[in-house]
Amino acid sequence: MASNPMQQFTVHRIGPEIKIAGVDLSFTNASLFMVISATVIILFLFLGSKEKKIIPNKLQLIAEMFYTFVAKMISDTAGSKAKPYFPFIFSLFMFVLFCNMVGMLPYSFTVTSHIIVTLIMALFIFIAVTIIGFIKHGFKYLSIFVPSGVPAVLLPLITIIEIISYLSRPVSLSVRLFANMMAGHTMLKVFGGFVVSLGILGGWLPLSFSVALTGLEILVAFLQAYVFAILTCIYLNDALNLHH
């Protein structure tokens, strides 16, 4: 069973069963790792903002670097109007990043490798962005589907394509993160299994692959968190600043 590369993704209950109105809301290993990730983030930010030094120590410097990194990302992609959404995007980026990174630890569970988790985040962003767009621009927000400068003949077709692409945003956003995480972790597990099955004679090749893949996965973990956050910024930009 241990060699099944998909087994790492199984969710199992920890502690007592919690049922509210017939819905199973038990505390699971997925919940545990969400809590761990959030705790690590809060601990990190607590230690990073505890001492208010003019010349920062290492943790404070890293926390401030995260802050300026996300702030710059938002101001570059969505402009100054997106400032009220900075805490949300910062939390989102930190949560996805730390879930991905915590998932890189052996024997841990990767929260973001579950489609339901990424889909809920993506759907929330999608719905929130749409609501923000309608609040800011009213029905004019629908002009996002009608790009300017398109010949009248092509306009219906383009509008349909635009609507489809808009509606597929939550799917692409969630599947991108989930698939990247799942594929990476599956691959790591497969190569780990090969190391064991090929033994001391032939195991070196998959082991070296495994080492290289671990590095790649850490990169992917950061990159996917960044992509998730920056796509949120881009969607927010579309809602805040109508360009069409």
Next chain:
Amino acid sequence: MKSSLSLLIAIVVVSTELFAAEAGMPQLDPTYWASQAFWLILVFTILYISISKFYLPKIKENLDNRESKIKEDLESANKFKEQSEAKAKEYDFILESAKKEVSKIHFESKSILDKDIQSKKEAMEKEIEKEILKAQKEISELKKNSISSIQSISGGIVSNIIENISGDKLNESSIKAAVEDISKKKINKYL
């Protein structure tokens, strides 16, 4: 690169095929979807509130503090620079005026000294002239005196010489007249 990638994909596909029958994708098992959604929303809400209410303002305050401190320091440095420049200008001005004053004092004292020297020199010259005049008078008087005494001496000498040579005395007045006559002729040489 491409072949190794395709090899990787093949391995993944084969292994997932092998194990798919046994477990499938646990992500698609809906048993704990509600639980995951619930815990995600709960944890993320707590995280969001604590980040937006506590940590981001703190970090922002830190960053702002640092920025304002740097700005302040730069401003005060600029102020000090301006002050020092003003002081340097003042110093230059003072130095310049002091130089002017020094040259003025120098000039004044020089002119006073010159005047003093001049007046002293003049007084001295006057005195010297006076002395010279006095001396000259004395000399001329002495000369006049000496002429009459020389005349009487030379008269005496002449009468003595004549007496010794001829043996008789000559009339004194005639000798005197002769001496006077000669001395009058030659006197201009000595006076």
